[in-house]
Amino acid sequence: MRANKSKRAPSDRTVGRLTLYRRILNEIADDGVKHVHSHALALRAGATAAQVRRDLMVVGYEGTPRRGYGVAQLISALTSFLDEPGGQPVALVGIGNIGRSLLAYFVGRRPNLSIKAAFDVDPQKIGRVINGCRSFDLSELDREIEAQGIRVAILAVPASEAEQVARRLVDAGVVGILNFAPVALHTPPGIYVENVDVTMSLEKVAFFSRRKKARTAG
Amino acid sequence: MRANKSKRAPSDRTVGRLTLYRRILNEIADDGVKHVHSHALALRAGATAAQVRRDLMVVGYEGTPRRGYGVAQLISALTSFLDEPGGQPVALVGIGNIGRSLLAYFVGRRPNLSIKAAFDVDPQKIGRVINGCRSFDLSELDREIEAQGIRVAILAVPASEAEQVARRLVDAGVVGILNFAPVALHTPPGIYVENVDVTMSLEKVAFFSRRKKARTAG
Structure with a gap:
């Protein structure tokens, strides 16, 4: 501060x-x-x-x-x-493969940053408590984000949905997005976006590995 | 080619x-x-x-x-x-929280890049098949990597172990490493290393979000 x-x-x-x-x-x-x-x-x-x-x-x-x-x-x-002294609540959008991994990964790991609300469109995944985090229908996103004063969100939706969901997050008050969707978000100025793309990273490693000679053991 | x-x-x-x-x-x-x-x-x-x-x-x-x-x-x-025409086998070292997430995430996702062997030191986690991938004791790492001709590895061990495991991977023939351990690896020249650090990324987003004003809705 x-x-x-x-x-x-x-x-x-x-x-x-x-x-x-x-x-x-x-x-x-x-x-x-x-x-x-x-x-x-x-x-x-x-x-x-x-x-x-x-x-x-x-x-x-x-x-x-x-x-x-x-x-x-x-x-x-x-x-x-x-860190923010009282902790910062985080929203997660998309409870698919990546989203579930993140819920499991972040539970209790950084007490200061905990996922306080998760959203999806699949009725099977909503209205539950997953790794200590409540899950909601995507239609409740705006209300929950505002009610909890959430400013940080993790975006783990399919690429085709990412832009639209990001816009809703920003309109609801989110100012920082950790984006796992393989697409570049076009957010308004002043919004901080960090992209993580594990598939791209592994494909890059695989590509450059094909071009390299293994080291002789010894 | x-x-x-x-x-x-x-x-x-x-x-x-x-x-x-x-x-x-x-x-x-x-x-x-x-x-x-x-x-x-x-x-x-x-x-x-x-x-x-x-x-x-x-x-x-x-x-x-x-x-x-x-x-x-x-x-x-x-x-x-x-892509390599016949596909590239990948090794995973560390079947903790991140490692398990990656096994679940990559299963069937990129047919060309599949995790063919996973390693850990915890007896509970070895000698099993997890998401279609066999798990081995870390002592079998060198033998399995060589036997399967693996050149790409994902490193998801604690930071304190990462350097030593990376050295063993390289000695066994690995030339590309996707590193999830929060530590800089000191590998020999010619080894391709890509770092992914999800915790760092989320902490960065949280930090910069504290400094920004939310957009007025509308």
């Missing part, structure tokens, strides 16, 4: 790295590590030590050259920078 | 767009569409028409200015460019 007032907004890439640093720190904290140097964090995150130090200046916590960063303090600084 | 001999390798981004075009084309083919113009494809893919035409030159199929591209012909040209 502080950064919001006094500093330029951090870039998309910086925020991505900050969330990665936090997960790395949580993991090493579980292993009992108390202090970490920027170069160790950089190695795990695929960045340089200078990059790590620059990124972490944004959150307003500095380590010492001798001991590095205090792991617990840095996690706490990252959390107050990245 | 032809492109492999005669042309420079296409970029990562080009291949990504080609796989997206193919999925868009498959979808519009299901709707009975026979021809499509580059600008219509561009709109769906979030590219420009000029970009679409340039990308599609790589696969060696050209449309006509009047009718555009033949949908069926273009799908077929993309498929022979992107």
Whole structure:
């Protein structure tokens, strides 16, 4: 919140790295590590030590050259920078294969980001509680989003429906969309869209793998 | 295959767009569409028409200015460019939450890319058939990868294990890795790694959503 007032907004890439640093720190904290140097964090995150130090200046916590960063303090600084204090409710649209996977995946994983409402058009999938999340008919989308004050949505509908559903989400008050539909959304300015396309990613890996020689074992 | 001999390798981004075009084309083919113009494809893919035409030159199929591209012909040209003719077997390491989701997600989805072996260290999860895929103990990884000639792997293990497992995959003959572990892999040159981090993506969307004002409905 502080950064919001006094500093330029951090870039998309910086925020991505900050969330990665936090997960790395949580993991090493579980292993009992108390202090970490920027170069160790950089190695795990695929960045340089200078990059790590620059990124972490944004959150307003500095380590010492001798001991590095205090792991617990840095996690706490990252959390107050990245997270909304009371948590942010998330909507999911589309309870198909991807949608169900996400419900299972996010349950309890990030207490701060929990899927509070799921929507579909299939009568079999609505009016239920799936992994702790209530499911609704798509016709109730606008009312639920507004009633719960939801501003973040995950879009996991077929590509042919994605544009229209995105428009309804935005009209209901959503300002950030994580899009799993293999289509580019044309949203109004000011809406943040992040695309995830696992099929594309696997097809790319497969394509480039065909062109490469395996390493000789040894 | 032809492109492999005669042309420079296409970029990562080009291949990504080609796989997206193919999925868009498959979808519009299901709707009975026979021809499509580059600008219509561009709109769906979030590219420009000029970009679409340039990308599609790589696969060696050209449309006509009047009718555009033949949908069926273009799908077929993309498929022979992107896919290995007999299909490519894929290994999955890590049958946790993400791994199980991927097994369910990819079953029958892309006949050309199917997960042929899954690995874990949990005795409960091994020696089974999950969504049509046999699961093995991690100790059998090297033998199975070599026996099945697998060159593509999905890595869905905890971050702390990822580096070590990636090294074993590469030593066994894997040349392309789709990495879901929130850690940067340090692989030898020539290994293609694509990272997918759904948690990071959702955290980014949530972060930027906090900074935006909702659109006034209407």
